Amino acid sequence: MTASFQPGRVYAIFGDNGAGKSTLLRVICGLASATAGTVRIFGSRERSEFTARLGYMGHAPLLYDEMTGMENLRYFAGLYGIDDGARCEQAIAAVGLDPALPRRVGDYSQGMRQRLSLARAAIHDPEILLLDEPFSNLDPGSARAMGRLVADMRDRGKTILVVTHQAAHLDGIADESLWMSAGRVAAWEQGIAAADRATASAVLS
Amino acid sequence: MKFKIFAVITFLLLSYALYQGMVAAPREATMGDIQRIFYYHVPSAWTSFLCFFANFIASIIYLARRNLKADAFAVSTAEVGVVFCTVVLVTGPLWARPVWGIWWTWDARLTTTLVLWLIYVSYLMLRRYSTGQATPTLAAALAIFGFLDVPIVYMSIRWWRTQHPQPVIAGGQGSGLDPHMWAAVLWNWVAFMAFAALLIWVRYRLEITRQQLDEAHALKAVGQAEGSFTR
Amino acid sequence: MSSLAAVTVSNLRKDVRLEWRSKDAVNAMLFFALLVVVIFSFAFDPTAEESRQIVGGLVWVAFLFAAIVALNQAWMRELRNQVLDAYRVSPAPANALFMGKALGNFLFISVVEALLMPLFVVFYNLRPVGPAWQLVPVFLLGTWALVVVGTFFAAISLRTRSREVMLPLILFPISIPALLGMVEATTMVLTGTDTPRFWITLLLVYDVIFTTVCLLLFETVLHAE
Numbered sequence: 001m002t003a004s005f006q007p008g009r010v011y012a013i014f015g016d017n018g019a020g021k022s023t024l025l026r027v028i029c030g031l032a033s034a035t036a037g038t039v040r041i042f043g044s045r046e047r048s049e050f051t052a053r054l055g056y057m058g059h060a061p062l063l064y065d066e067m068t069g070m071e072n073l074r075y076f077a078g079l080y081g082i083d084d085g086a087r088c089e090q091a092i093a094a095v096g097l098d099p100a101l102p103r104r105v106g107d108y109s110q111g112m113r114q115r116l117s118l119a120r121a122a123i124h125d126p127e128i129l130l131l132d133e134p135f136s137n138l139d140p141g142s143a144r145a146m147g148r149l150v151a152d153m154r155d156r157g158k159t160i161l162v163v164t165h166q167a168a169h170l171d172g173i174a175d176e177s178l179w180m181s182a183g184r185v186a187a188w189e190q191g192i193a194a195a196d197r198a199t200a201s202a203v204l205s
Numbered sequence: 206m207k208f209k210i211f212a213v214i215t216f217l218l219l220s221y222a223l224y225q226g227m228v229a230a231p232r233e234a235t236m237g238d239i240q241r242i243f244y245y246h247v248p249s250a251w252t253s254f255l256c257f258f259a260n261f262i263a264s265i266i267y268l269a270r271r272n273l274k275a276d277a278f279a280v281s282t283a284e285v286g287v288v289f290c291t292v293v294l295v296t297g298p299l300w301a302r303p304v305w306g307i308w309w310t311w312d313a314r315l316t317t318t319l320v321l322w323l324i325y326v327s328y329l330m331l332r333r334y335s336t337g338q339a340t341p342t343l344a345a346a347l348a349i350f351g352f353l354d355v356p357i358v359y360m361s362i363r364w365w366r367t368q369h370p371q372p373v374i375a376g377g378q379g380s381g382l383d384p385h386m387w388a389a390v391l392w393n394w395v396a397f398m399a400f401a402a403l404l405i406w407v408r409y410r411l412e413i414t415r416q417q418l419d420e421a422h423a424l425k426a427v428g429q430a431e432g433s434f435t436r
Numbered sequence: 437m438s439s440l441a442a443v444t445v446s447n448l449r450k451d452v453r454l455e456w457r458s459k460d461a462v463n464a465m466l467f468f469a470l471l472v473v474v475i476f477s478f479a480f481d482p483t484a485e486e487s488r489q490i491v492g493g494l495v496w497v498a499f500l501f502a503a504i505v506a507l508n509q510a511w512m513r514e515l516r517n518q519v520l521d522a523y524r525v526s527p528a529p530a531n532a533l534f535m536g537k538a539l540g541n542f543l544f545i546s547v548v549e550a551l552l553m554p555l556f557v558v559f560y561n562l563r564p565v566g567p568a569w570q571l572v573p574v575f576l577l578g579t580w581a582l583v584v585v586g587t588f589f590a591a592i593s594l595r596t597r598s599r600e601v602m603l604p605l606i607l608f609p610i611s612i613p614a615l616l617g618m619v620e621a622t623t624m625v626l627t628g629t630d631t632p633r634f635w636i637t638l639l640l641v642y643d644v645i646f647t648t649v650c651l652l653l654f655e656t657v658l659h660a661e
């Protein structure tokens with residue numbers, strides 16, 4: 001597939017299971033390699049130039065169960081050369097969690113873990129955020145909170161790609177949406193309209 | 206067609222080498238005819254070592270260029286190398302038993318061959334047990350470790366054996382080898398190399414085919430065409 | 437930005453902290469090695485004189501098994517929640533991850549060795565004939581040889597089936613020269629027969645060569661998919 005994404009917009013990516021949505025995110029951030037073709041971010045193909053400006057939130061939490069939230073964030077911030085404890089505290093507070101919480105991440109609820117994972121993905125203030133199923137297993141309240149966080153980040157000028165099965169959570173938040181099927185983009189619409197194209201067989205080219 | 210010609214040449218070489226080893230070479234004074242195993246034992250060792258060297262080079266090329274052909278060549282040479290290595294390990298005891306009355310001696314060369322065999326069998330096991338697309342990369346890394354280890358293995362075992370001496374099979378490198386015997390050794394070596402090349406060729410083509418099949422399956426699962434969007 | 441040394445230290449501290457909290461690896465290693473010692477005592481029933489000959493081998497077999505226990509779960513915490521993905525996406529250097537992990541393992545296994553050696557001395561009534569201080573470089577170099585290659589191969593075996601079996605399978609053959617060195621050197625010191633200079637040199641060469649290869653190849657292996 002060929003696609004291009006612009007800053008300051010939220011793109012929702014829908015699709016059947018196995019359509020390649022998660023793989024798309026992984027190829028973009030370099031976790032998987034494309035069989036053919038290239039990924040250009042900020043006009044460059046060299047991974048080293050943009051890793052610091054890219055954040056990834058995976059399907060799995062990507063956190064250490066045995067450490068507290070603050071310890072996790074300090075560790076991952078360190079990977080980006082950030083040594084600022086206050087900044088980590090702010091990031092945790094920004095997603096609605098208590099930075100001083102001594103509980104280990106392994107004992108968090110799913111909602112808390114997702115939010116911490118988002119904080120981790122964004123700790124280095126990346127310009128691009130790739131979120132894979134951020135709403136999975138969240139209760140409606142937490143999902144709304146997550147949606148607001150995504151909208152906030154978009155308003156700050158970030159490019160956000162969100163892979164999800166639950167279109168409703170991005171209603172009013174997503175600027176554009178794609179429907180992927182069998183590794184191809186079957187539809188590209190404004191808002192979350194692409195989710196209605198579940199039976200689309202048209203391949204726009 | 207080329208393959209068939211090469212196969213015929215190999216067969217001729219093997220036949221001539223057999224003649225050289227079994228008939229033309231003189232009968233050894235002390236050990237008798239059993240010594241003729243030497244013509245299989247030693248050339249197999251040289252051949253297997255060269256196969257492993259080829260595997261080393263192919264692995265480096267794969268890591269540098271991500272060329273799948275290099276990976277196919279790597280697995281082929283490793284497998285054929287292990288086969289010839291097995292021949293060395295089997296002919297050793299077959300020779301030692303009648304001559305010295307012992308099945309195995311932990312002499313430097315035989316032990317090094319055993320360790321070599323273990324290293325490359327572990328390589329083959331890694332290839333078999335690894336899942337997904339990472340296999341060529343992981344195997345290439347292991348191959349590099351393995352081959353770099355070989356001189357260290359040899360030195361360490363040689364020193365170990367000077368500390369605790371044991372009877373030596375094959376009585377030292379060409380120690381007083383009759384010139385007629387050299388002819389048999391060399392002809393067998395050439396023949397074995399040709400045979401190895403033949404086996405590698407076959408295995409290589411098999412591997413290439415398997416790679417193509419895998420790729421075809423993957424493409425089929427995903428669908429071929431591209432839907433393109435640029436906004 | 438994120439320097440090699442800084443991230444290595446960060447990784448090391450994280451691993452030490454996590455291990456300190458759970459003490460999973462150290463406990464398992466200690467108990468396993470202790471079991472090996474006891475079972476060997478039943479298998480070989482040595483007099484004090486004979487034991488000096490074989491203890492070199494027994495000690496290192498016990499430590500090898502203990503090391504495998506540690507190495508098998510070396511990457512477990514990273515694997516559990518796909519943390520490796522987060523690491524790979526970041527600009528942090530892959531070698532910092534490797535060195536942090538290897539140094540952490542080295543620390544834990546050394547602790548276990550230090551705790552177990554007195555036990556060996558007691559069970560086998562050991563009194564080294566040769567200069568005991570020579571055992572220090574042997575243990576340091578030997579442990580590093582096992583740890584550096586073992587940590588690397590543990591990362592390789594992450595992507596295999598039967599990963600706990602694969603690790604010893606690919607580690608043992610390659611480690612044979614190092615094991616030979618450790619055993620021979622230890623025996624030489626205990627029995628006072630000869631100076632272990634050759635073996636210590638061999639271990640040093642082994643360590644240098646393979647640490648270099650690990651550092652050269654780890655990034656490739658980390659990103660292999």
